[in-house]
Amino acid sequence: MSTPAEYFEGMYAGRSDPWHLQERWYEHRKYALTVGSLPRPRFRRAFEPACSVGQLTRLLAQRCDEVVAADRVESAVATARRRTADLSHVAVSRLTVPQEWPEGTFDLIVLSELLYYFDGRRLDELLSRATASLDAGGTLVTVHWNHPVQEHLYTGAQLAERLSREPGLVLDVDHTEEDFVLQTFSRVLPGEDPPLSPAGFEGLL
DSSP states (O other): OOOOHHHHHHHHTTOSOTTOTTTOHHHHHHHHHHHHTOSSSOBSOEEESSOTTSHHHHHHHTTBSOEEEEESOHHHHHHHHHHTTTOTTEEEEEOOTTTSOOSSOEEEEEEESOGGGSOHHHHHHHHHHHHHTEEEEEEEEEEEEOSOOTTOSSOHHHHHHHHTTOTTEEEEEEEEOSSEEEEEEEEOOTTOOOOOOHHHHTTOO
C-alpha cells in the first residue's frame, strides 16, 4: 500500500519543517545539484508536487516563468505560500497526486523525494500522468533518497530502474551517490529526435 496520509499529517504536526529542509547542508547541496541538472536556462511552466515548505520551489522560481507547486498537507502548503509570497509567478495549492493533477501542460516537472511513497499501481498512474502532461521535449527531474526507510517502498536505485521502463522518456542525466539518485529525462514523441544537449543548445556542437 502507498504510505497513508496520516503519516504526513503526523510529520507536520507541531513542526513547520519536519525534515529540516531549510537548514541542512545536505538538502541545500542536493537542491543545487537538482537545479544545476536542468538542461535549459529558462522554462515556461513547472510543476512541483510534494513541495513541502517551498525550499526547492524558490530555486525553481529563478529559472521558470511560472511555477505550480503543491503538497497534500495543508500546513506545508501554508508554509510554502508564506515563503513564496514575494514571487507572483509561483502558485502553491493543496493537491493529492496522482488522483488530483493541475490542468494544462508543463515543460518541467520535478518529482523530488516523492515516488517512494507510492505502491505499484499509484506509481504507474503518477508517472503516466506526469509524462502525459509534459510538453514534447519537456524535462522530468527525479531525485530520491537511496537508503532503506520504513515508510519508503523503494530506494532511489529501485526507482531509477522503474523509470527506465516508462514509455516516452529518454534519460539525459544520471547522477548516483551513496545517499541519493538524481536523474533527468526528456519526453520524446514517437518518430521525433531527442532535444539537443545543453552544449548543442548553445551551438557548441
